[in-house]
Amino acid sequence: MQARKTSLAALEIVLIVVALVFIFPIILVGYNSLKTFGEVMINVMALPRHLTFENYSYVWKSINYPRLFLNNVVVTAIGVAGIVFISSIGAYKLARTNTKLSGIIYFLCIVPMLIPFQSIMVTLLKLAQTLHLANSDWGLGIQYWGLGAPMALFIYHGFVKGVPRELDESGTIDGASGFSLFFRIVFPLLKPVTATIIVIDVMWIWNDFLLPLLMVNGSPSTKTLTLAAYTFVGQYNTDWQYTMTAVVMTVLPSIIVFILLQKHIVKGVTAGAVKG
Secondary structure (H helix, E strand, O other), rough: OOHHHHHHHHHHHHHHHHHHHHHHHHHHHHHOOOOOHHHHOOOOOOOOOOOHHHHHHHHHHHHHHHHHHHHHHHHHHHHHHHHHHHHHHHHHHHEEEEOOOHHHHHHHHHHHOOOOHOOHHHHHHHHHHHHHOOOOOHHHHHHHHHHHHHHHHHHHHHHOOOOOHHHHHHHHHHHOOHHHHHHHHHHHHHHHHHHHHHHHHHHHHHHHHHHHHOOOOOOOOOHHHHHHHHHOOOOOOOHHHHHHHHHHHHHHHHHHHHHHHHHHHHHHHHHHHHHH
């Protein structure tokens, strides 16, 4: 018994150390955003001598934070809504169809998870320009549908297989069919896994840098917050205090969303794993 307590205590210490390793860069960025340029250059590890909140007011005005925040909201909302809609319906149909063809289609749907984005980004850019999806926030949001649907469909599929088919039969007897059957009976049962997918995709889309850099970096009116943070990084000189301030202002909303909904991540994933 004593040996078990000792091992658990040692494990807790290890986990605390690992957590601090991951949290420390965030803390470092946070308190360096309250320094002047001189203090950052002298010692980036030292605590600020005087808290400089002027950095936040300067970045707020410099990047037009309210406009870019709205851009992020639009892109994230369009992307997450499309991913949830497409992947939930697709997973439901594939999980309810037991044929070789449905198995092949399911495999083809989840294979893109294994393809690195860097290998297709040039082709994607050309295609987006052809379809007039580049240089617009709504076009950027639509592109996230194809990039995020494979993972979401994979998670939904495991969860839907645990939903009893008798519910479908009962709904059909009551006159429901097609979209009505799915959205009135099945989709409400997918709330835990839907919350998981929403949190994961909000964190991803909100903080994404590479795809917005390719698609909406041409106009200041279509930029996202992550791109705005990069504007303070120059070829010969970087305003580190403003860069770190912009980073804090960019990631803070997504961190708040994660903190509020974090319990749904483990709940949804474990439920899907058990039911699948």
